[in-house]
Amino acid sequence: MNTRTRASIDGPPLPSSAWSLLAAIIMFAAIAPSILMTAPAVAAQLASQWQLSPSQIGDLFSVELGAMSLASLPAFWWLKRVSWRIAAFAGAMLFIAANLLSTLADTYNLLLALRFVSALAGGSLMIICLASAATTANPGRVYGLWVMGQLVVGALGLALLPALFEHYGLSACYLILAGLMALLLPFTRCFAAGKPIPRETGAVNLPGSRMKTLFGILGILTFYISLGGVWTFIGAIGAQAGISAQHSGEILAFASVMGIAGAGCASWLSARLVLLPVGYGLMAVAVLLLLGEPGLWRFALAAFVFKFTWTFVLPLILACLARLDHNGKLMNASNLMIGTGLAIGPAVAGRLIETNGGFTAVLIGAAVIISLSLALMHSSRVQA
Incomplete structure (x- = not known):
């Protein structure tokens, strides 16, 4: 990463940093797990378009859920060593890449691998959001908005995805996720610059x-x-x-x-x-x-x-x-x-x-x- 790029990621925080951080937490936490929040619609499309069996669909979602959880293991190391801004930027870029490549997947095993990578990136973003919320003046209120954002995106997805699937297929979901995450890239600058949270x-x-x-x-x-x-x-x-x-x-x-x-x-x-x-x-x-x-x-x-x-x-x-x-x-x-x-x-x-x-x-x-x-x-x- 060159010096100019790093400066843009790890540079001065956005104006009104408290509100910007709140917006970043809510938006990243809403987009990262949205596949799991819209699982019924996505599962139905996997069955009709890819002709997957119930066990294959179950395995696919188990891999996504498992990868989001497994993201915690490497995070025990990088949380106190890596700038959260850079970690969020890297996680968002990996999420975008995995979802764009998911639109091109032509085999079940390839789709499985790409969904694992996407969920691992999403899980890392969720960890940054959870940890960042703990640093705010009123964590309880932020966590309430954190949950509400996920539910609202899930409800909208369940309402809109079936019609999109009918016209554009499963790729519509992955393209939307990549596009929304790309729009959120500037908000990675709202996260902490790098050191662990001070106790005070x-x-x-x-x-x-x-x-x-x-x-x-x-x-x-x-x-x-x-x-x-x-x-x-x-x-x-x-x-x-x-x-x-x-x-x-x-x-x-x-x-x-x-x-x-x-x-x-x-x-x-x-x-x-x-x-x-x-x-x-x-x-x-x-x-x-x-x-x-x-x-x-x-x-x-x-x-x-x-x-x-x-x-x-x-x-x-x-x-x-x-x-x-x-x-x-x-x-x-x-x-x-x-x-x-x-x-x-x-x-x-x-x-x-x-x-x-x-x-x-x-x-x-x-x-x-x-x-x-x-x-x-x-x-x-x-x-x-």
């Missing part, structure tokens, strides 16, 4: 903080285990209860709107940690409402409350972890735990369903794990 930015160092950190990591892991186990099979729960696919789809689509509202409320309330037990409690209640083959209205209520509280609680969890993070490593570890929990939850839930011939064990187990996650996050809390 909000992280605390108290006796027992290592145990609190461990509790926080286990808290987000258990949260995503319960979340992944329930949300993956919520459509199947509705089907077993006799709810039609059309009604179930409409309910789950509106639940996405409730998710946006939940994240918005968390941001509006500045993710006040005193509300953590309330959010967790309502989430557990929503899970228990799904017991015993719920009728249409009980199923709808459970889905709405579950999605609202899921996106309401997540910013609270991240705000708890931000209080313990000195150099971005804890937020990096949280990215790894999110992917791990999302992988463990459906796998364990699926085996419980097969073993018990129903959803009762999964739902009761999820409610218990939600309670455990609350206890762990409460134990990780520190006073401001």
